[in-house]
Amino acid sequence: MAEPAISARPALRPVAGRSGFAEFWARFSRHRAALAGSAVVLVLLAVAALAPWVAPYSDREQNLTRRFEGPSLEHPFGLDELGRDILSRVIYGSRISLAMGVVAVGIALVGGVILGLLAGYFRQLDGPISRTMDILLAFPGILLAIAVVAALGPNERNAMIAVGIESIPAYVRLTRASVLSLKEREFIEAARALGAGNGRILLYHILPNVIAPIIVFASLNLSTAILTASTLSFLGLGPQPPTSEWGAMVSSSRGYLRVAPHLMLFPTLAIFITVLAFNFVGDGLRDALDPRLRGT
Numbered sequence: 001m002a003e004p005a006i007s008a009r010p011a012l013r014p015v016a017g018r019s020g021f022a023e024f025w026a027r028f029s030r031h032r033a034a035l036a037g038s039a040v041v042l043v044l045l046a047v048a049a050l051a052p053w054v055a056p057y058s059d060r061e062q063n064l065t066r067r068f069e070g071p072s073l074e075h076p077f078g079l080d081e082l083g084r085d086i087l088s089r090v091i092y093g094s095r096i097s098l099a100m101g102v103v104a105v106g107i108a109l110v111g112g113v114i115l116g117l118l119a120g121y122f123r124q125l126d127g128p129i130s131r132t133m134d135i136l137l138a139f140p141g142i143l144l145a146i147a148v149v150a151a152l153g154p155n156e157r158n159a160m161i162a163v164g165i166e167s168i169p170a171y172v173r174l175t176r177a178s179v180l181s182l183k184e185r186e187f188i189e190a191a192r193a194l195g196a197g198n199g200r201i202l203l204y205h206i207l208p209n210v211i212a213p214i215i216v217f218a219s220l221n222l223s224t225a226i227l228t229a230s231t232l233s234f235l236g237l238g239p240q241p242p243t244s245e246w247g248a249m250v251s252s253s254r255g256y257l258r259v260a261p262h263l264m265l266f267p268t269l270a271i272f273i274t275v276l277a278f279n280f281v282g283d284g285l286r287d288a289l290d291p292r293l294r295g296t
Helices: 020-029 032-049 086-121 123-137 141-152 156-182 186-193 198-234 246-252 262-289
Strands: none
Touching (some): 086 198, 141 198, 156 198, 198 262
8 A cells, every 4th residue: 555645844935926946046146155156166067078178288298398387378377397288287187176076075975864864763773873973083084084095095086985985974963963853843743643654754754854954065065075185186195197186286296386386376276266166155055045044
């Protein structure tokens, strides 16, 4: 016998005469920094997707006779220690850096939300999951990521996994706290009374009500993940040469800071602008989705 449909859910209702998306956009669009950050993120995504067509040169093409050459009309960002065009390497590097951040957040999001739902809803699983997360949180995030990469081996895939594992405890705690505050609410009791099973309650009644803060946290966590991935690459634990990646480019330029400071300047600016843009987007999403700010 099919389970009865259950609609008792304290979903946040939009203002009369306005759809949920319209209300979200009205609040988000009032955040000018978030709009600017969104524009930068869209440009970065477009550049990363179209890198082979946008970059003026190959990221691996060398001209040793012109190495350390400064910015010019021909090479706006100059040339590096091997005579490679820095602008092209920054453009190709955006594909790696953004992919590492997005995949790492995806790993943390899926793993953390699943574990958080289980820990918050099932009392018998709360202890083991929470204690495991406490152990992971006992390590500084970057040291935990370094340990994971050291165990798996230094490359792009393992760096993504390491950053994802390092971020999981934060998602578990956020999801668990939200589930604990919801599972004894009247609409959950009504769902149980109507015959809904645990799986249905978790997927159709609890998860939709905890997803907003998770989305906000994930958008803010993207900047942290990109920065952590760049740090691993800086330490030589991420993508290996000759792959173009911003953190690796900063690392390789350390020995030439006095001779050619532009080698470090442009990849550093790329990291700074990207992290700042994602932070602005996260702030805008928080203001638009936070129910406590509705009506203000």
